[in-house]
Amino acid sequence: MKRIVVFVITVSILLFSFAPGIWAAGELNIKGEACILVDGVSGQVLYEQNADKKWFPASITKIMTLVLALEAIQQGKASLDDQVSTSEYAASMGGSQVYLYPGETRTLHEMLIAIAVGSGNDACVAVGEFLAGSNEAFIEMMNAKAKKLGMDHTHFVNAHGLHDDNHYTSAGDMAKLGVYALTVPKFLDYTSVYEYDFRPEPKPLKLWNTNRLLKWYDGCDGMKTGYTPQAKRNLVSSAERNGLRLVSVVLGVEPAQGHFTESMKLLNYGFNQFEFAGLYQAGDKITTIDVGKGDVDQVDLVAAKKAGAIKKKGEEIKLDSRITVSPYTTAPIKKGQKLGEVSVLKDGKEIEKVDLIAGQDVGRGSLGRQIVKMLQQVALAVK
Numbered sequence: 301m302k303r304i305v306v307f308v309i310t311v312s313i314l315l316f317s318f319a320p321g322i323w324a325a326g327e328l329n330i331k332g333e334a335c336i337l338v339d340g341v342s343g344q345v346l347y348e349q350n351a352d353k354k355w356f357p358a359s360i361t362k363i364m365t366l367v368l369a370l371e372a373i374q375q376g377k378a379s380l381d382d383q384v385s386t387s388e389y390a391a392s393m394g395g396s397q398v399y400l401y402p403g404e405t406r407t408l409h410e411m412l413i414a415i416a417v418g419s420g421n422d423a424c425v426a427v428g429e430f431l432a433g434s435n436e437a438f439i440e441m442m443n444a445k446a447k448k449l450g451m452d453h454t455h456f457v458n459a460h461g462l463h464d465d466n467h468y469t470s471a472g473d474m475a476k477l478g479v480y481a482l483t484v485p486k487f488l489d490y491t492s493v494y495e496y497d498f499r500p501e502p503k504p505l506k507l508w509n510t511n512r513l514l515k516w517y518d519g520c521d522g523m524k525t526g527y528t529p530q531a532k533r534n535l536v537s538s539a540e541r542n543g544l545r546l547v548s549v550v551l552g553v554e555p556a557q558g559h560f561t562e563s564m565k566l567l568n569y570g571f572n573q574f575e576f577a578g579l580y581q582a583g584d585k586i587t588t589i590d591v592g593k594g595d596v597d598q599v600d601l602v603a604a605k606k607a608g609a610i611k612k613k614g615e616e617i618k619l620d621s622r623i624t625v626s627p628y629t630t631a632p633i634k635k636g637q638k639l640g641e642v643s644v645l646k647d648g649k650e651i652e653k654v655d656l657i658a659g660q661d662v663g664r665g666s667l668g669r670q671i672v673k674m675l676q677q678v679a680l681a682v683k
Contacts, residue, residue: 328569330562333532333552334471337566339574339610340538340545342651343479346570346610351472352453355551358526359396359419360469360534361461363477364442365427366415366491369408370484372431380409382430389435390425395462395528397422398498398505414498416490416524418507421460428459435459449476463528471549478523478536478547488538491522512560513537517567523547525559533559539567543576543606578608579621579644580654586642587623591662594631600659601625601639607654609646620645625656633662 334350345351372378384407386400398420400406406414406423408430414423428438435458442456451473457464481487494514499505513520519539526534533553539546548566553559580586580603588598611617625640633639640656 328565330550330565331553331555331558332550332562335548335550335562335566336471336475337546337548337570338475338479340479340482340540340547342610343476344610344651345472345475346546346574347566348472351475352470353551354453354468354470355534356463356467356528356531357461357469357474357551358463358528358531358534359461360474360524360526360536361456361459361467362415362419362424362526363474363481363491363524363536364445364456365424365459366412366487367477367481367484368438368441368445369412369415369427369431370486370490373408374485378408378431380407380412382408384408384411384426384430386422386426387429390422390429393421393425393460393462395421395460398507400426410498412490413493413496414507417493417496417509418498419510419525421462424458424460446473446477449473449480451476461526461528461531463530471551474536474549474551475547478538478549481523482538482545482547488522491524491538511535511537512557513539513563516560517564519571520567535559535563537563537567539571541571543578543608544571544574544610545576546570573613574610575613576608577611577617577619578606579619580607580642582606583659585659586656587625587640589625589639590628591633592628592630593665594633594662595665596662599629599633599639599662601656602659603642604636604638604655604657607642607644607652609644609651618647620648622650623656631662631664633658635659635661 330349333355334353336351337347338345383405386404388402391400391402396419398414398418400422411423411427414420432438446454453470454473457467494509496507498507510525519541523536523538534551536549548563550559550562582605584603585600587601591599622643635658637658638655642654643650644652
């Protein structure tokens with residue numbers, strides 16, 4: 301069994317950037333049924349208002365549909381090039397749609413664009429049926445995932461968000477889903493698309509993303525809007541500035557553009573009051589480990605993404621990193637291959653784990669090289 305080596309590196313971060321005091325809850329004056337603002341990495345709650353209140357999600361339901369589809373691709377259960385056929389049931393969906401007709405076939409990639417950008421209810425059902433075999437089975441998958449993520453105030457009865465009294469969630473639960481979605485490969489790639497030509501001539505259909513924050517708010521890079529008369533206006537949004545990633549949720553906003561203005565209030569509060577304290581940047585060399593049977597004797601391990609923690613501006617914090625790696629691995633090694641991880645601890649509590657990956661390819665060493673290395677080791681042992 302390979303021995304696991306744990307290195308502990310302690311870094312004390314002392315920042316005294318004098319910032320205004322944290323706003324009192326009433327000063328934000330968020331207009332809506334519920335809202336929440338969280339750190340997009342750790343999920344730490346920065347502000348909340350009725351975060352556990354039961355509310356109807358409308359089309360922000362589609363975040364879960366996208367997550368399950370993209371996870372299936374990540375796990376090799378599906379491909380973006382797969383052909384997805386539209387059933388009569390899928391084509392019959394009302395509300396927002398991309399006007400799929402029974403029997404129409406599109407790639408899974410196009411269907412995901414239809415969901416993320418065009419908010420197509422018909423595409424949601426088609427994708428769910430394709431992935432799970434039936435609409436009912438896909439809804440079971442949605443609820444199972446919600447339970448796994450700790451979304452205790454959520455119950456889904458469809459994949460799109462058309463109103464049903466038994467289809468509900470909460471701002472806190474949608475924040476949990478939003479933070480998780482950020483870890484799913486390609487999720488932001490899809491929810492950040494602003495326009496897409498879905499159908500060519502003679503009946504062209506251009507899809508426009510209804511999340512205006514993609515254009516209106518600096519740093520916003522994705523997630524989803526939702527509206528029904530019962531739900532009013534909902535929005536889950538993600539934004540990043542200076543390394544600080546935030547996720548905001550507003551539910552049940554009445555005015556026509558209110559879900560955008562209220563979300564901007566939340567995000568402004570977060571970026572004004574908090575900052576990101578970094579330990580490592582993506583690509584930073586963290587350590588090296590020995591390589592057996594390779595064309596080199598060691599490989600560099602680098603951080604797969606930035607590592608650090610959120611803090612209030614002007615706050616003194618202590619960050620520790622714990623690096624867990626095997627001291628030895630065997631060639632061949634591919635650049636980007638996971639070979640360890642670094643845990644970030646804030647005041648002694650683990651808040652994040654970041655993969656440590658190979659910084660370069662390592663090929664198999666020639667037989668001659670391996671023989672020479674073996675003889676060198678024998679000679680050292682004799683000495």
